[in-house]
Amino acid sequence: MRRSRSLVRSLALFLSPALALAQAPAVDYQRAEQMLTWNALRHVSGDQVAPTFYRDSTRFWYRVMTPRGAEFISVTPTSGQRAPLFDNARLAAALSRAADSAVAAGTLPFQRFDFADDGRDEKRIRVRVGKRDFVCELAGYACTKSDTLPDRRRYVRSPDDQWEAFASGHNLWARRTGANDSTQLTTDGIALHAYGVTSRSPTQIKQKLPDIAQVTWSPDSRRLVVPRVDERGVQRFHLYSSTSARPTAYDYPYALPGDSIVPMTDLYLVNVPAGTSRRLESPPQPQMSFYAFGGSLAQWSPASDRVYFTHVNRGPRKVQLMVADVAGGPPRAMAADSAASYVVGSIDITNGAINWKPLRNGNVIWFSERDGWAHLYHLGADGAVRHQLTAGDWVVTALLGVDETAGRVYFTARGREAGRHPEYDFLYSVGLDGTALTLLTPEDADHAVTAVPSGKYFVDTYSRVDTPPVSVLRAADGRIMKELERADISALRATGWRPGEIFRAKARDGVTEISGVMYKPSDFDSTKRYPVIDHIYPGPLITPVSKEFFPSRIAFSYSTMGQVQALAELGFIVLEIDALGNTGRAKAIYTREFGNLGDNGIPDHVAAIQQLGVQHRWMDLSRVGIYGHSGGGFSSTDAMLRYPDFFKVAVSTSGNHDNRTYYNGWGERFQGLLVRDTLRGTDNYAPAANKTFAANLKGKLFLIHGDMDDNVHPAHTLALVDALVKANKRFELLMLPDADHGLTQHPYVIRRTWDFFVENLLGGKAPDEHVIAPPPR
Known part of the structure; x- marks a missing residue:
């Protein structure tokens, strides 16, 4: 395969330029x-x-791909037993x-299932095939069509x-589980x-x-x-769906930085059996989650007699x-933390961790950056x-549990182990x-x-960019009780x-070490020059x-969103770089962009790319492109406008190009409260808005947005266009009709991104109307 592909490229060198450009990319696209x-x-x-736990909060099952197809595996941690949950055939x-x-048998038409009788009956499962529901007996393997149940997620x-x-x-x-009659717990709710x-x-x-x-819910299930x-x-x-004969209008509340009225939250305590409720008498707080991407504000004492919650200001x-x-x-x-920039409940907001926990005696394990690093306090x-x-020049990423009987606290952290990658998570107690x-x-x-809810075990999947995943079941002391899976990538x-x-490089200051990952085409040739x-x-x-490991699906991965290896196959060196504003560092380092979101860490990217260019002559720094989605859409365009002589081509999807038009909880957290200068007719957000620097554009810029994006409104891109x-x-x-914020797996967006870089950075000709098959649903 490699030899035939290299032969095609070699032959292309002897053909006319037009023919060569027409043929080589077609092979690369495939x-x-x-x-x-x-x-x-x-x-x-x-x-x-990815474990799904049984009702006993200890056993779990998961779905895994094997050479025979997808299989469902059941694990009993107490005995270390691992076995197929059912006979696929x-x-x-x-x-x-x-x-x-x-x-x-190898392609069962479902990825999830429910045990029957609301999870109580483990001898029967309920599955959906197409639009029909079936209940299947696992003893005799008989399936019957079932009435379609309402969506139980609510x-x-x-x-x-x-x-x-x-x-x-x-x-x-509220209602008794499985019952039809319900009790109304509150009565004064309105639109x-x-x-x-x-x-x-x-x-x-x-x-x-x-x-x-x-x-x-309280632990005793009463409140x-x-x-x-x-x-x-x-x-x-306001948004408009314009794909029908008569466009449909949608509108929704959306507060912006500087708005006098923003969503405000009160907490209510509800007694379920009694059907009564009362407001917890603290001032309303702005809907500006301490955890940025969500997470409950409240937790209960183990005895259900106290409610703990976090309260933030704007x-x-x-x-x-x-x-x-x-x-x-x-x-x-009970306690407080403050910062000149902003406070957080987790230094990695994609994991949604709630890093504090009440104990039986009224004490609390608390997450804080009060000493300049993310640590835990009792x-x-x-x-x-x-x-x-915890203390030192390293950061806690997630509080996973507390065993009060054993007197141990379990958490993940980064940066503590000498000689290890500073961004790797490790489990500690x-x-x-x-x-x-x-x-x-x-x-x-x-x-x-993943902590097993009963608190005695952990499911650990470990991998590296260059090392396939191994999944194990661990005891609380870290011992491996069972190897569950070892990825086969042959x-x-x-x-x-x-x-x-x-790779490693130095940041803009020439001192601080930053890291990244480089992706090369599979037929990489060090004698050539690559954009x-x-x-x-x-x-x-x-x-x-x-x-x-890529393409692992363990967790949120911006690399997966960017499909970096696929892009590299077109004949590029693709880089990802951890700039100083990214997570996993001291607070003083990762908050250096506070009040200056227009920085975007781009000086660190430029510095790293220049260093790599010195080390690797096959990197052609006269042809540097950049792309990104959402915040990456903002920063890729920003790079073109602030460093127009370095970045020559950019593709920017769904970018929040002006944070005055984005959710107040984001802009006010990372740029600061909006301060208007009425005399000059400007404000402190203008220097971080891409439209401010529109006149600087020199290279090739491709802007993409969905016209039904209710996260980053298309007004961001259209104001920049203006x-x-x-x-x-x-x-x-x-502009993609009826498309929302999730464009990263949109086949047409991927193809047009490839086309733009091939034609404007590689100097080739994209194949006509190449069709990318969409991901399976």
Whole structure:
């Protein structure tokens, strides 16, 4: 395969330039398409373990790809037993008979299932095939067609499985599990001031997604805490679906930086059996999550007698840990943290970790950056620090659990192990008094760890960019009890695939070390010169650089979104670079872009690329491109406008090009509160807006946006377009009808991105109307 592809390229050199340009990319496009994540994964087996837990909170099952197709595996940690959950062949035969259509054992037509009787009956499963539901007996392997059940995602089950809470008609309701009769728990909810839910977005409406009440049940299942968000008076955004004869209008509340009215949240304590509720008497707080991407504000004491919650101000510059007694009385402030920039509850907001936990004695394990690094503290019931549990020039990423009986705290962290990649996560435990800190996952790799809810075990999938995943079941002391999966990539290697290469470089200051990953085409030839493409996301609190094996699906991966290996196959060197504003560092380093989002870490990218160019003569720094999505769309265009002599070509999708038009909780966190200069007619956000520098454009710029993007409104791109037109600049624009924010797996967007770089950076001619097959649904 490699030899034939190289032969085609060699022959192209002797053909006329026009013919060579027409032929070589066609071969490359086919090759690149093989490396799209959903295609490459077909050549990988055993790549991950994403556990789904049984009702006993200890056993779990997972779906895994094998050479025989997808299989479902059940694991019993107490015994270390790992076994198929069912016989694929017999289940496929039973489904074939019931559905009156062929079902193959290696391609069962479902990825998830539910045990029957709301999870109580493990001898029967409920699956959906197409639009029909079936119940299958696992003893005799007989399947029968079932009535289609309503979407159960809207029901939030209590810990004892006796109650289900749900939102309806702006209010909160509860019912006995499986019952039809419901009890209305609140009665004064209205539109724009509802319990447990906010206004439905256009995406929710178009995709018919359910409203899921944001409630936190007490351990005794008698009470719950529910937020009530006041959106009244918040100004609205508008979108139009224009693919029908009569366009459809959508509007929704959307607060911007500097708005006088933003969504405000109160918390209510609800007694479910009694059907009563009361507001927790603390000032309403802006809907500006301490965790940035979500997470409950509240947690319960183990005895269900106290509610703990975080309260932030607008920014947020300050967070308070509040505690309220169920018996009554106003909440009191237990602890607080503040920062000149902003406070966070996690240094990696993609993992959604809630890094604090109440203990039985009223003490709390608390996450804080008060010493300049993300660490854990053991607070007394009075809020005073009893023990700093972790300390040093490294960061805690997630609090996974506390075993109070054993006196151990379990967490993941980065940067502690000398000689290891600073972005790798490792699992640790430490005593409640801060002693005996122990590394539990010694393998030199990034560890994606899931705590088994019972607290005695962990599921650990570890890998590196150049090392396939291994998934193991660990005991609480780190011992490997069972190897669950070891990825086999032999079929992937047979396609010519090559892993990314980790590199080190110095940041703009010439001192601070930064890292990245380089992707080369599979037929890389060091005697040739390759154009370079930078795949960028600026942070903050999100890293664009792969740590885990590609194309692993272990967690959110910006690399997967960018399909970096596929792009490299077209004849590019593709880079991902961890700039100083990215996560995993001291607070003073990762917040250096605070108030200056227009920096985007681009000076660090330029510095790193220049250093690599000196080291590798096959990198052609006269041809450097850049691309990115969302924040990466913003920063890729920014790079073209601020460094027009360095970056020559950019593709920017769904960019938040002016954060004055983006969600206030993002801009006010990372750029600061909007400050207007009425005398000069400007503000502190203008220097970070791309349209301010539209006149600087020299290279080739391709802007892409979905016209139904309710996250980053298309006004971001259109306002930039307006500025570029006024500056008399040439650029390309693609508006995708009825497309929302998720464009990274859109086949047409991928193909047009390839076309743009091939024609404007590689100097080739893109094949006519190449069709990329979409990912499987």
